[in-house]
Amino acid sequence: MSKRARRSISAAREVTSLVAVHYMNAVQAHNEGRWVAWLTAVSPPLEILYTLGIQPLFPENYACVATVMKASRNLFEVSEAYGVSRDLCSYTRCVMGSVLGGEAPFGGMEKPDVLLSTKNVCVVYMKWWELMAQTLKCPLYVIDSPAITDKIENHHVKYVEEQLRVLVSALEKITETNLDEEKLKEAVRLSDKAAELWRKVLEQRRAKPCPMGVTDSSAAMFPMVASAGTQEAVEYYERLLDEVSTRVKEGVGVLENEKFRLLLSGIPYWHHLRMFNYLEEKYGAVFVHELYTATWGMTSLNSAKPFESMAYKTLLNPTNMPIRWSKNWISGLVKDFDIDGIVLLSSRSCKATSIGNLTIQKVLREEYGIPSLILEADHTDDRVYSKAEATAKLDAFMEVLGAK
Amino acid sequence: MKKNVTLEKFRELFETRDSVAAEWKKTGKKVVGCISPYTPEEIIYASEALPVEVMGKAETFSKADAYLPSFACSFTRGFMEALLEEKYGYLDLLTLPALCDSMRGFYGIWKQISDKPYAYLLHYPTNRSEEAYKYFASEIERFKNFMEDFVGKNISEKDLKNAIDTYNENRRLLKKLYWLRRKESPPISGVEALEVVLSSMTTPKNLHNQLLEKLVSEITEREDYPEGEARLLVSGHIVDDPDVLKVIEDSGGIIVSDDLDSGSRYFWNLVDHEAKPIEGISRRYIRIPSPYGSPIKDRINYLKLMVKAFQVEGIVFLTRKFCEPYLFDYVTLGQAVKEEGIPSLYLEYEYPLARGALKTRVEAFVEMLR
Numbered sequence: 001m002s003k004r005a006r007r008s009i010s011a012a013r014e015v016t017s018l019v020a021v022h023y024m025n026a027v028q029a030h031n032e033g034r035w036v037a038w039l040t041a042v043s044p045p046l047e048i049l050y051t052l053g054i055q056p057l058f059p060e061n062y063a064c065v066a067t068v069m070k071a072s073r074n075l076f077e078v079s080e081a082y083g084v085s086r087d088l089c090s091y092t093r094c095v096m097g098s099v100l101g102g103e104a105p106f107g108g109m110e111k112p113d114v115l116l117s118t119k120n121v122c123v124v125y126m127k128w129w130e131l132m133a134q135t136l137k138c139p140l141y142v143i144d145s146p147a148i149t150d151k152i153e154n155h156h157v158k159y160v161e162e163q164l165r166v167l168v169s170a171l172e173k174i175t176e177t178n179l180d181e182e183k184l185k186e187a188v189r190l191s192d193k194a195a196e197l198w199r200k201v202l203e204q205r206r207a208k209p210c211p212m213g214v215t216d217s218s219a220a221m222f223p224m225v226a227s228a229g230t231q232e233a234v235e236y237y238e239r240l241l242d243e244v245s246t247r248v249k250e251g252v253g254v255l256e257n258e259k260f261r262l263l264l265s266g267i268p269y270w271h272h273l274r275m276f277n278y279l280e281e282k283y284g285a286v287f288v289h290e291l292y293t294a295t296w297g298m299t300s301l302n303s304a305k306p307f308e309s310m311a312y313k314t315l316l317n318p319t320n321m322p323i324r325w326s327k328n329w330i331s332g333l334v335k336d337f338d339i340d341g342i343v344l345l346s347s348r349s350c351k352a353t354s355i356g357n358l359t360i361q362k363v364l365r366e367e368y369g370i371p372s373l374i375l376e377a378d379h380t381d382d383r384v385y386s387k388a389e390a391t392a393k394l395d396a397f398m399e400v401l402g403a404k
Numbered sequence: 405m406k407k408n409v410t411l412e413k414f415r416e417l418f419e420t421r422d423s424v425a426a427e428w429k430k431t432g433k434k435v436v437g438c439i440s441p442y443t444p445e446e447i448i449y450a451s452e453a454l455p456v457e458v459m460g461k462a463e464t465f466s467k468a469d470a471y472l473p474s475f476a477c478s479f480t481r482g483f484m485e486a487l488l489e490e491k492y493g494y495l496d497l498l499t500l501p502a503l504c505d506s507m508r509g510f511y512g513i514w515k516q517i518s519d520k521p522y523a524y525l526l527h528y529p530t531n532r533s534e535e536a537y538k539y540f541a542s543e544i545e546r547f548k549n550f551m552e553d554f555v556g557k558n559i560s561e562k563d564l565k566n567a568i569d570t571y572n573e574n575r576r577l578l579k580k581l582y583w584l585r586r587k588e589s590p591p592i593s594g595v596e597a598l599e600v601v602l603s604s605m606t607t608p609k610n611l612h613n614q615l616l617e618k619l620v621s622e623i624t625e626r627e628d629y630p631e632g633e634a635r636l637l638v639s640g641h642i643v644d645d646p647d648v649l650k651v652i653e654d655s656g657g658i659i660v661s662d663d664l665d666s667g668s669r670y671f672w673n674l675v676d677h678e679a680k681p682i683e684g685i686s687r688r689y690i691r692i693p694s695p696y697g698s699p700i701k702d703r704i705n706y707l708k709l710m711v712k713a714f715q716v717e718g719i720v721f722l723t724r725k726f727c728e729p730y731l732f733d734y735v736t737l738g739q740a741v742k743e744e745g746i747p748s749l750y751l752e753y754e755y756p757l758a759r760g761a762l763k764t765r766v767e768a769f770v771e772m773l774r
Contacts, residue, residue, distance in 0.1 A: 083738060085731040087475070119530055123504045123696075126530050127732035130700060134736050144530035144539075144697075147502045149511075159539045166535060323512045348475040351728070355509030359471050359516050376473065 011240040012216035026110035029055035039116040043314035047187040047229040063094035067270040078102035090380040118143040122352030160311035187229040192301035197237030209253020214287035224296035259284030266345030271382035342372035373397035421606035442501040446567040457605035459644035495521040541686035564681035575671035577616040594659020639663040640722035655766035661714035695729035719748040
């Protein structure tokens with residue numbers, strides 16, 4: 001058994017209250033006569049919303065919170081009874097359950113005035129948002145982001161940029177507000193600053209022992225998701241970086257005796273976060289990086305060219321990039337973070353993040369000799385999940401990596 | 405029942421599509437795999453290559469399972485299996501529209517494991533806005549440039565116009581054939597209509613046009629009308645095996661129209677002959693009512709129109725296992741037709757077909773319609 005050096009990063013513990021504040025802010029926005037938007041992660045850009053005074057909410061985050069609170073099962077059932085197939089995205093089923101009046105945490109999310117979506121992560125985004133638009137009778141705007149087959153080219157960026165400008169005009173009209181370009185530039189500057197700090201935080205985890213594990217990291221990404229473009233987010237990541245780098249300086253790690261360094265691919269199984277503690281405590285194995293959390297710090301933004309930057313950020317999303325790109329990215333991380341093995345969490349209801357896993361695993365093994373394990377379950381729906389089976393697979397994998 | 409010889413010919417063309425493609429290759433020309441109706445085939449035809457629809461039918465996935473998980477849609481798994489078993493050895497190129505996460509994923513995986521056939525991903529826009537239309541036109545232009553390089557032939561405006569005219573002719577004839585099914589006793593069954601459309605997707609269009617012309621002139625006089633009890637419409641994606649519709653028609657229904665990728669959606673709208681070729685093509689393909697980018701109200705309207713025009717009594721929604729866009733749309737479509745008072749049945753299927761179970765459900769549905 002490996003002893004954990006510290007329970008967790010205090011800045012990560014703050015997140016529970018930040019989440020609550022985030023959901024309350026939407027209620028507050030309505031009290032102040034401002035608009036509330038529900039949007040997909042990463043894009044459409046938060047920077048635009050904050051500039052226009054529109055309060056963002058993230059259905060994906062809500063599904064994740066509901067699952068961590070063990071409140072999603074009933075929501076799945078409400079959706080499924082309505083006709084949403086059990087084979088469809090479990091985030092969708094969870095949120096649709098609350099939209100349809102199922103018993104939901106915080107009484108459900110504050111209702112949106114506008115729905116904003118894209119397909120830079122998945123095509124499901126667009127279908128899911130359309131279904132919500134139908135059910136909630138709410139206006140919907142979708143940014144059509146082309147999948148990248150080789151590299152991001154000028155025509156991709158121009159197309160997304162053009163659509164962002166059209167979106168702004170539409171939002172200006174419905175909210176009867178004019179977008180202040182200078183304010184937007186400032187939001188983009190703050191967003192870039194937060195992303196840079198977040199990348200620095202993640203970089204700190206190259207240290208041995210690793211100062212921050214996956215549980216903290218998955219919590220600490222929340223301000224990137226919900227508040228990029230605000231001063232609060234910048235301050236949060238300054239605090240976090242300070243805390244994490246102090247740990248590095250003092251040689252404090254997640255574990256006193258770190259034996260294995262792992263990389264996580266895929267969305268954490270929110271219903272079984274104990275999985276990470278299990279690996280830490282039983283094998284001294286710590287996740288030193290996640291592809292998921294890194295997604296929110298991928299891009300540098302140039303505040304002088306806000307629309308171009310936001311378009312680029314929309315496109316440069318790992319699931320929007322070719323497998324060859326992922327392969328280079330992952331193999332680079334393996335080297336930089338001195339990683340022993342990779343755990344790929346497939347989700348049966350999330351094709352976008354899972355469909356390529358068998359191929360990625362094969363390529364990593366054949367071209368780089370990197371061992372990996374694929375688990376196949378669901379990121380939120382635990383009704384068919386077997387903890388025992390997942391644990392047995394993790395045990396076998398740790399044995400392959402040389403654990404006794 | 406006396407068989408119509410021309411109708412038989414369509415079935416034969418479809419069933420022997422692999423040899424049709426192999427014959428074509430003997431002339432030194434290329435064969436290009438398509439996902440219809442979202443691949444602008446006119447560009448391929450204009451480059452003197454043969455566009456052929458690829459099918460995703462397999463009953464086991466022993467080879468595909470190494471690359472695709474069990475929850476990938478059964479179309480992509482079936483197609484992957486066929487490719488790995490080298491059943492598509494004649495394909496020089498595979499054009500895949502980026503319709504859904506399975507198709508995008510499939511493309512990425514294929515790029516990683518093979519370049520035979522070479523895969524080309526075509527963007528298919530989400531919106532029906534002016535920006536989307538313009539971008540789609542530029543995407544088609546890029547595809548045209550790619551085809552010119554790939555085939556080693558310049559595609560002139562005249563080539564494109566000729567392709568558009570040939571395709572429009574095919575569409576006009578198919579539509580004429582479909583209109584005949586409005587009759588009280590439709591002269592062809594749903595299975596036969598599907599074979600005609602599927603063969604159009606795999607046969608050189610000029611040849612198909614000749615045959616269609618013949619069929620349309622004969623069929624009006626055909627006397628051996630198949631008999632059906634309930635007039636049905638099938639809605640869904642590509643049905644790549646006529647047997648799926650046969651199960652329905654063997655259960656007491658006659659399919660009089662459809663909202664299928666391998667049906668009316670393949671040919672219902674024409675390319676505007678007067679427009680500049682690329683623009684005309686772009687406008688036509690972007691308007692196909694589909695779950696991949698149309699507002700859902702377009703699909704609802706299309707369904708309602710079909711139901712009225714063909715005096716449909718009931719709709720059968722067909723979905724392949726794990727097909728996300730159609731599963732999503734069904735939630736809204738199912739409710740929309742219910743509000744209109746149109747009875748419907750939802751059927752999910754995989755290969756091998758669970759004939760007995762499917763039959764029982766359709767029989768019960770038909771019984772209810774009586």
